[in-house]
Amino acid sequence: xxxxxxxxxxxxxxxxxxxxxxxxxxxxxxxxxxxxxxxxxxxxxxxxxxxxxxxxxxxxxxxxxxxxxxxxxxxxxxxxxxxxxxxxxxxxxxxxxxxxxxxxxxxxxxxxxxxxxxxxxxxxxxxxxxxxxxxxxxxxxxxxxxxxxxxxxxxxxxxxxxxxxxxxxxxxxxxxxxxxxxxxxxxxxxxxxxxxxxxxxxxxxxxxxxxxxxxxxxxxxxxxxxxxxxxxxxxxxxxxxxxxxxxxxxxxxxxxxxxxxxxxxxxxxxxxxxxxx
Amino acid sequence: xxxxxxxxxxxxxxxxxxxxxxxxxxxxxxxxxxxxxxxxxxxxxxxxxxxxxxxxxxxxxxxxxxxxxxxxxxxxxxxxxxxxxxxxxxxxxxxxxxxxxxxxxxxxxxxxxxxxxxxxxxxxxxxxxxxxxxxxxxxxxxxxxxxxxxxxxxxxxxxxxxxxxxxxxxxxxxxxxxxxxxxxxxxxxxxxxxxxxxxxxxxxxxxxxxxxxxxxxxxxxxxxxxxxxxxxxxxxxxxxxxxxxxxxxxxxxxxxxxxxxxxxxxxxxxxxxxxxxxxxxxxxxxxxxxxxxxxxxxxxxx
Amino acid sequence: xxxxxxxxxxxxxxxxxxxxxxxxxxxxxxxxxxxxxxxxxxxxxxxxxxxxxxxxxxxxxxxxxxxxxxxxxxxxxxxxxxxxxxxxxxxxxxxxxxxxxxxxxxxxxxxxxxxxxxxxxxxxxxxxxxxxxxxxxxxxxxxxxxxxxxxxxxxxxxxxxxxxxxxxxxxxxxxxxxxxxxxxxxxxxxxxxxxxxxxxxxxxxxxxxxxxxxxxxxxxxxxxxxxxxxxxxxxxxxxxxxxxxxxxxxxxxxxxxxxxxxxxxxxxxxxxxx
Numbered sequence: 001x002x003x004x005x006x007x008x009x010x011x012x013x014x015x016x017x018x019x020x021x022x023x024x025x026x027x028x029x030x031x032x033x034x035x036x037x038x039x040x041x042x043x044x045x046x047x048x049x050x051x052x053x054x055x056x057x058x059x060x061x062x063x064x065x066x067x068x069x070x071x072x073x074x075x076x077x078x079x080x081x082x083x084x085x086x087x088x089x090x091x092x093x094x095x096x097x098x099x100x101x102x103x104x105x106x107x108x109x110x111x112x113x114x115x116x117x118x119x120x121x122x123x124x125x126x127x128x129x130x131x132x133x134x135x136x137x138x139x140x141x142x143x144x145x146x147x148x149x150x151x152x153x154x155x156x157x158x159x160x161x162x163x164x165x166x167x168x169x170x171x172x173x174x175x176x177x178x179x180x181x182x183x184x185x186x187x188x189x190x191x192x193x194x195x196x197x198x199x200x201x202x203x204x205x206x207x208x209x210x211x212x213x214x215x216x217x218x219x220x221x222x223x224x225x226x227x228x229x230x231x232x233x234x235x236x237x238x239x240x241x242x243x244x245x246x247x248x249x250x251x252x253x254x255x256x257x258x259x260x261x262x263x264x265x266x267x268x269x270x271x272x273x274x275x276x277x
Numbered sequence: 278x279x280x281x282x283x284x285x286x287x288x289x290x291x292x293x294x295x296x297x298x299x300x301x302x303x304x305x306x307x308x309x310x311x312x313x314x315x316x317x318x319x320x321x322x323x324x325x326x327x328x329x330x331x332x333x334x335x336x337x338x339x340x341x342x343x344x345x346x347x348x349x350x351x352x353x354x355x356x357x358x359x360x361x362x363x364x365x366x367x368x369x370x371x372x373x374x375x376x377x378x379x380x381x382x383x384x385x386x387x388x389x390x391x392x393x394x395x396x397x398x399x400x401x402x403x404x405x406x407x408x409x410x411x412x413x414x415x416x417x418x419x420x421x422x423x424x425x426x427x428x429x430x431x432x433x434x435x436x437x438x439x440x441x442x443x444x445x446x447x448x449x450x451x452x453x454x455x456x457x458x459x460x461x462x463x464x465x466x467x468x469x470x471x472x473x474x475x476x477x478x479x480x481x482x483x484x485x486x487x488x489x490x491x492x493x494x495x496x497x498x499x500x501x502x503x504x505x506x507x508x509x510x511x512x513x514x515x516x517x518x519x520x521x522x523x524x525x526x527x528x529x530x531x532x533x534x535x536x537x538x539x540x541x542x543x544x545x546x547x548x549x550x551x552x553x554x555x556x557x558x559x560x561x562x563x564x565x566x567x568x569x570x571x572x573x574x575x576x577x578x579x
Numbered sequence: 580x581x582x583x584x585x586x587x588x589x590x591x592x593x594x595x596x597x598x599x600x601x602x603x604x605x606x607x608x609x610x611x612x613x614x615x616x617x618x619x620x621x622x623x624x625x626x627x628x629x630x631x632x633x634x635x636x637x638x639x640x641x642x643x644x645x646x647x648x649x650x651x652x653x654x655x656x657x658x659x660x661x662x663x664x665x666x667x668x669x670x671x672x673x674x675x676x677x678x679x680x681x682x683x684x685x686x687x688x689x690x691x692x693x694x695x696x697x698x699x700x701x702x703x704x705x706x707x708x709x710x711x712x713x714x715x716x717x718x719x720x721x722x723x724x725x726x727x728x729x730x731x732x733x734x735x736x737x738x739x740x741x742x743x744x745x746x747x748x749x750x751x752x753x754x755x756x757x758x759x760x761x762x763x764x765x766x767x768x769x770x771x772x773x774x775x776x777x778x779x780x781x782x783x784x785x786x787x788x789x790x791x792x793x794x795x796x797x798x799x800x801x802x803x804x805x806x807x808x809x810x811x812x813x814x815x816x817x818x819x820x821x822x823x824x825x826x827x828x829x830x831x832x833x834x835x836x837x838x839x840x841x842x843x844x845x846x847x848x849x850x851x852x853x
Contacts, residue, residue, distance in 0.1 A: 400768025
């Protein structure tokens with residue numbers, strides 16, 4: 001089932017500068033989709049449209065069969081699509097972790113007992129229970145983003161969008177956040193859309209969509225996308241390091257299949273060094 | 278200008294219950310001409326350390342010299358004249374040691390790009406004529422790869438993210454420092470922007486700035502770009518060396534909470550099965566070495 | 580460092596004071612402030628000081644944290660003390676000291692100065708107990724609940740409380756940011772320490788402009804984040820943390836009222852020092 005269907009979507013903040021110029025994309029239920037593309041290619045705008053923060057100028061967009069073109073539907077969409085933004089400092093409303101996590105369900109008018117259950121669930125899923133009473137400002141970037149995810153889980157959305165949520169984190173923080181998100185995708189079957197500049201995060205995704213100049217120019221498996229050198233060059237993207245190495249080897253006449261991660265690459269290299277029997 | 282420090286200590290939240298050592302005896306030498314990488318996980322003291330190098334954080338304990346400037350802690354009380362002298366020295370030091378903080382575009386403030394870039398020049402060299410200021414500013418803007426005429430009168434706030442960052446860097450290099458320190462210069466940039474920024478740093482290093490010091494979390498970038506690297510851990514430098522020396526011990530790198538560059542991972546694992554690949558850890562050199570290894574074993578078989 | 584400012588800093592601990600209902604804490608703090616301002620002799624201070632110490636002890640907040648908030652205003656206290664000791668005039672006062680620079684110090688002005696300094700000290704300590712033991716959200720919840728009656732005359736109580744809690748939330752973030760921007764501009768040769776007042780004020784522009792720009796950016800992003808989390812005003816909103824009076828509140832109230840009675844008795848029967 002498609003949870004998101006977008007057809008020929010157009011959007012601009014001001015008339016002279018269209019941001020999205022006829023974008024089409026479908027997202028399947030339970031899918032882990034990565035959206036990559038240059039800075040200012042329209043990725044964040046796409047996220048805001050899917051989440052119902054803004055509504056399109058023309059084209060179609062339905063999220064879980066709700067028509068996002070109608071402004072009165074936007075609130076309903078926000079209940080179903082959670083979004084984690086880039087700056088961990090700018091999405092927390094309350095000073096204390098617990099108080100922040102319950103902000104969403106409080107807005108929805110959920111009864112107290114149920115908010116309590118949702119709070120426990122969200123803290124547990126994101127591994128943030130140990131600092132539930134801490135000041136948000138005392139946490140590390142990775143911890144803050146996990147709290148932000150907890151705050152969204154408490155709304156119980158079906159779709160989770162990460163809008164460059166790891167870009168301000170150190171490698172450890174990134175790892176923390178991505179492992180939580182991967183678990184949610186696997187265990188809770190949550191549909192995840194991640195917008196990122198870190199190609200290493202894209203490698204494990206089910207599917208990658210490349211956004212360039214306001215349109216999706218290609219979707220495919222990470223391998224399909226990263227093997228398309230012309231596409232990468234045209235859209236300013238780069239393959240992950242392991243694939244860069246296999247590309248460099250191929251240029252030197254060493255035939256290695258293009259590999260996305262270091263383990264596979266190592267195995268391929270080991271194969272090459274073994275003498276044919 | 279060489280940088281030399283020995284047994285540098287620094288405490289945060291002195292005299293409170295939150296007291297913690299940010300620097301716990303840092304000893305390090307950075308020679309002029311290096312493209313120096315500083316690595317270590319968050320909270321290892323990197324940021325505190327680099328802010329010592331231009332006197333933003335005064336030395337609490339230990340020895341620190343940057344070129345001819347002695348920033349070491351002294352107990353001798355200073356006269357008014359000496360204090361004035363010290364202040365002038367500090368200004369000269371800050372002119373020679375440029376510092377680009379994380380997300381430097383958030384410090385832009387002036388109405389035009391020209392005013393923002395010339396801010397440092399005017400502070401450091403108040404006696405220059407407007408024409409001299411103009412020339413230095415123009416040079417800086419062009420050095421970072423922007424079109425001076427097109428951009429000089431624009432507001433820095435209406436530029437794109439990548440341009441803003443370049444303008445911010447121009448504002449630091451405009452006063453011609455001989456050492457340039459950058460804290461996570463690539464944070465938040467897309468792959469193209471990142472590659473372009475590393476290229477910019479290399480061209481600065483070749484042409485105008487003698488020593489470049491980069492704090493980075495990305496080990497693959499450090500392995501590919503730096504001539505020397507220092508590893509910070511718990512407020513100490515626990516190892517220095519070329520990327521080659523450092524990353525050859527990948528167990529050590531992961532023990533410090535850092536990721537191992539892919540090239541180092543491959544080299545190490547190949548070595549474990551008896552395949553010796555000699556390379557620094559840049560992608561191209563690794564590929565060449567591996568190709569050569571294959572060629573040589575083929576020859577040996579024939 | 581700016582971060583040392585204790586205001587709005589919550590000290591997490593499990594204590595009876597932490598457990599108290601924020602509404603009773605606010606009301607009792609007001610009562611306590613009334614007490615320290617009606618006190619007329621040192622016996623009264625002994626009682627109010629005792630109440631304060633008992634509360635600090637029960638709250639498990641380390642004394643160091645408390646003293647930090649005093650450190651921040653020590654100059655104001657000293658200033659009040661000095662002003663009062665020299666300029667407080669009263670009939671029938673006995674002159675204690677009147678030579679050279681230190682003139683006109685009377686017994687009354689000395690007492691008065693000590694009283695004012697003590698009052699300020701007790702005031703700051705008492706208020707910081709409130710902020711140290713109450714999370715910003717429950718503090719604002721408390722205020723919201725106490726001001727609830729005003730909403731019948733269309734006063735935006737919920738919005739006001741939300742604004743307060745967001746402000747408290749962003750104090751540490753903006754402090755940190757200010758430090759960072761100051762460091763960055765210093766690195767570009769900015770000088771905040773020399774020149775006359777006008778020059779110094781002008782030197783602050785390179786700090787203020789980025790700070791304000793960033794505050795607006797943060798506000799915008801926070802607005803989006805709140806919308807994305809289904810914020811819809813106070814309409815149909817529930818509250819997770821329910822304010823509930825308990826035995827601790829009763830105990831606190833009884834204790835405070837006893838001290839109040841004690842203070843009044845002291846004032847009546849043990850004479851007035853001022």
